[in-house]
Amino acid sequence: MSSRSIQIGDFRVVALRDANFALDGGAMFGVVPRVMWERMTPVNEDHTIPLATNPFLIEGNGVKIVVEPGMGHRWGDRQRKMFHIDFSDGHELTESLKAAGVQPEEVTHCLMSHCHFDHIGAACDADGKPVFGNAEHWTPEVEKQAIMADAHLRKASYRIEDLQPIVDAGLLKTFEGETEIVPGISMIQLKGHSEGVSLIKIESQGQVAVYWADVVPTRNHVHLPFIMAYDINAEDSWEVRNEWIPRSTNEGWVALLYHDPIAPIGKFAFDGKRYTFEAREG
Numbered sequence: 001m002s003s004r005s006i007q008i009g010d011f012r013v014v015a016l017r018d019a020n021f022a023l024d025g026g027a028m029f030g031v032v033p034r035v036m037w038e039r040m041t042p043v044n045e046d047h048t049i050p051l052a053t054n055p056f057l058i059e060g061n062g063v064k065i066v067v068e069p070g071m072g073h074r075w076g077d078r079q080r081k082m083f084h085i086d087f088s089d090g091h092e093l094t095e096s097l098k099a100a101g102v103q104p105e106e107v108t109h110c111l112m113s114h115c116h117f118d119h120i121g122a123a124c125d126a127d128g129k130p131v132f133g134n135a136e137h138w139t140p141e142v143e144k145q146a147i148m149a150d151a152h153l154r155k156a157s158y159r160i161e162d163l164q165p166i167v168d169a170g171l172l173k174t175f176e177g178e179t180e181i182v183p184g185i186s187m188i189q190l191k192g193h194s195e196g197v198s199l200i201k202i203e204s205q206g207q208v209a210v211y212w213a214d215v216v217p218t219r220n221h222v223h224l225p226f227i228m229a230y231d232i233n234a235e236d237s238w239e240v241r242n243e244w245i246p247r248s249t250n251e252g253w254v255a256l257l258y259h260d261p262i263a264p265i266g267k268f269a270f271d272g273k274r275y276t277f278e279a280r281e282g
């Protein structure tokens with residue numbers, strides 16, 4: 001075990017790596033003033049802040065599940081520059097998956113919390129072919145509808161070419177509400193960040209871990225009012241966060257963070273004033 005892996009009952013959970021990238025710091029912190037957030041994170045010259053993409057491998061009880069594939073390789077020069085997309089030092093999905101001892105064709109399930117490009121781009125390779133050709137792919141039905149819509153408030157965050165090859169290959173399954181993918185592993189559709197952003201819950205032998213997607217993207221977003229400007233409905237995000245973050249803290253769940261550049265695995269804590277993140281020691 002290390003700071004990038006943990007055992008949850010029967011399941012080994014490993015934080016994989018896809019590209020590092022960067023997004024506008026103001027957009028990442030919504031109404032929080034820069035004088036506050038610039039103390040929490042490095043800031044690039046163009047006002048972006050460094051972010052990771054940490055897909056997760058869940059392995060055990062005969063399944064090998066990839067949660068949230070990553071950015072992927074289908075980016076033009078302009079976008080690579082704008083988003084600071086960087087695959088160096090092993091920050092590449094299939095490379096990190098193989099380093100964890102799993103070949104792409106062995107993957108049984110690929111779970112996609114929502115369909116924004118930084119979350120599902122790597123489900124297809126540079127040629128647009130599904131990377132996990134033997135896996136059931138799961139996402140909420142409302143996310144499939146959003147990515148396929150002609151007009152959407154967050155059209156800039158959705159690219160139909162990320163999902164269409166998976167649909168065409170007959171690999172996509174969708175759900176509404178909550179679904180148990182395999183015993184102990186569920187997707188729970190919420191709201192606020194996007195149409196159907198989902199948490200992914202792992203429960204085994206009395207232990208619980210939750211993958212937070214963009215409900216809590218980094219360690220600096222555990223404080224309840226720190227809601228991203230990217231969210232389509234801040235009041236819904238507020239409601240969701242007020243329900244799930246205190247519950248996770250009180251019940252001692254392990255927290256899996258997708259965009260945190262430093263520590264993808266830890267736990268939430270409450271210091272009497274605000275919710276915080278305690279990284280798992282490696």
Ligand SMILES: [Zn+2]
Pocket residue numbers: 116118119214217259
């Ligand atoms: Zn994201």
